[in-house]
Amino acid sequence: MSTHALRQRLILLAVCITAITLPFNFTAPAVALPAIGQSFGGSPMALSWVTNAFMLTFGSCLMLAGTLADSYGRKKVFIGGVSAFALLAAILPLAPNLVLFDMLRGAQGVAAALAFSGGMSALAQVFDGPGRLRAFSFVGTSFGIGLSFGPVVAGTIIEAFDWHLIFLLITVLAVISLVLAGRYMPESRNPDAAGIDWPGAITFTWALGIFTFAVLEVPESSWTHPLVLGLFTMALLSFVAFVVIEKRVAQPMLDLSLFRYPRFVGVQLLAAAPAYSFVVLLILLPIRFVGVEGMSAIAAGWLLIALSAPLLVLPIVAGYLTRWLSASTLSGTGLLVCAAGLYWLSLVPVGSGSAELAWPMLVIGAGISLPWGLMDGMAVSVVPKERAGMATGIFSTTRVAGEGVAIAVVTALLSAYTATHLDGVASGSLGSVVGAAQHLATGNLAGAEQWLPDTGREVLAAGYSAAFSSLLRVLTLITVLTAAVVFLFLDRGAAEDTEADEATLDQAA
Structure with missing residues (x-):
């Protein structure tokens, strides 16, 4: 192996470690949320900000982070983001109360935006052509590792030690990425950048x-x-x-002319698809398994592997399949498979066995894995190489902001559906029913019982189960509609983009 190839792989490894750390930082607190609630107390909404604070700042700052990377240096932004991310993860276990904990999570989202945008735009400079596609596929697989094993590792740490150690592990991983990037990643920036x-x-x-x-x-x-x-x-x-x-x-900061390209617009629509077909389940299912079904954190973590394990392999497979199939065909087919899994899961009520839950979760994970490994490379490929940071920022903003919005919307829907299913069968006022539904939506079954003390736990669980099924059917419909748009939009957009590029070249000539 040549020195250049080795250097490329070490840079890719640095970014991939960060790509493991970010979803782990996202999913691990979801598993730890009941334990965090026991340590700090707080209302259901205050606890939800453990996840929301990170998602809010992460999604909001990605566009700015991409611009900073193009203007001031991709390596510099990556190193700064990873350093701040590691430091904040080390400080989080020392937070004395939930308010400060949530504020630190918000700051961590800013650092994560810098790390992600800097790392992804740096990779676009190091790799070209098919090598870039494979590199981004490995990054997608790395996200799968963080998503797959994050809940298991978090559950094991919680059961064996304490939830505080989760964030110390995040610090260790970030430091390893920092050392590799500091040694091997070259500095690069957009030579035409005229400031921020x-x-x-x-x-x-x-x-x-x-x-x-x-x-x-x-x-x-x-x-x-x-x-x-x-x-x-x-x-x-x-x-x-x-x-x-x-x-x-x-x-x-945002070149609005890019939205004249149908393929660019199609990629942005595709970016939002995993939010409501997959990412929301990474938050809702641990809450359901641990808070409502009474599983241990370790058992919930192992069960979640069925959902995210396909991300370990299938994104790379999808990258190779593009030699024979179009990206829209692979992505649209994956979304349809994902929709089938969502509908299947909607038929599995609370209290079912692990095998009954695992199979539809595996189908969902397999379906979303097909577009997962293609999206980042497609986002970068539709703009000039020098604006890779901007492309990463736009795409990642669409994806992460969509995830934050999706999580908030489905949580609100789950709470509303739960209140609807409990109304009429629960013994209590409408206000008590709504309060109980809000607690159930965050996995606090004991808190729901306090709002409706004369309603049995079985009735509460049944109401939550029916609401969860209704929510999954809504997500199924959204995913099917998105698949239809992807089938039509990306292929047509690719042809129109080619014509636009040829016209631009003719004008230049």
Whole structure:
């Protein structure tokens, strides 16, 4: 093996370790949420911010992070992000209360955005052509490792030691990535960058943050609450201001002309697909297994492997299959398989055996694995190499912001469906039913019993089970519709993009 090839692989290893750490940091706290609740106490909404705070800042800052990487150096941004991520993970176990813990999780999301955007845009400079596709496929597989084994590792740590050690393990992994990147990753930046579009960056980050915060407030308030309506209005006005700013600056953070390419738009739609067909389950299922079904953290972690284990292999397989099948065919087929698994899982009630749960979860994981390994490479391929950081930022913002919004929306739907199924069979007022439903949505069965003390645990679990099934059927329908769009949009978009590129070359000639 040549020195250059070895260096490439070590850089890829550094980014892949980070790609393992980020989803582990996302899924492990979901498994640990009951234990974190026992340590800190707090309302269901306060506990939900253990996940929401990270997702809010991570998704909101990805676009800015990609621009910073292109302008100031991909290695510099990656090193800075990983360093801050490791430091915050080490500090988290020392938090004295839930409020500070949630604030540190929010800061960790900012660091994660810098690490992710810097690492992915750096890879786009190190690899070219088919090698780039394979490299991004390995990154997708690394995410699968974090998703697959994160819950198991977290459950084992919780059962054997204490949930605090989860974040120390995250620190160790981040430090290993930091050492490799510091030694082998070359510095690169966009030579045509004319500085940061700070008005656009601040406006976009603010707008997306306000929008996501509004969605996260819905489960506690309602869609029609004055605060929620005010936040949505503010977000809309901020997005309008962002578009006006981007049309006037010479070097915009977001090149709006990219949205003339159907394939680019199709990739953004595809980016949001895993949010409601897969990612939300990484949060909801551990809560269901541990909080409602009474599984141990270790048992829940092992069961979740059925959902995410296909990500260990199939993203790489999908990368090789593109030699014979189009990306839209692979992605659309994967989403249809995922939809079949979601519907199958909707037929499995609370209290079923592990095998009954594992099989539909495996189908869901297998289906989402096909587009999973293709999306990042497709996102980078539709823009010039020098703007890879921007492309990564746009795509990742769409994906992560979609995940944050999806988690908030499905949590609100699960709470509403649970209240609907409990109303009429539970012994209590409407307010008590809503309060119990909110606790059930966060896996706090004991808290739900306090709201409805005259309603048996079996009735509460049955109401939650029916609500979970209703939610999965909604997710099934959304996934089928997305698959149809992908089949039509990406293939057509590829042809139109080629024609647009040829026209641009003719004009240049």
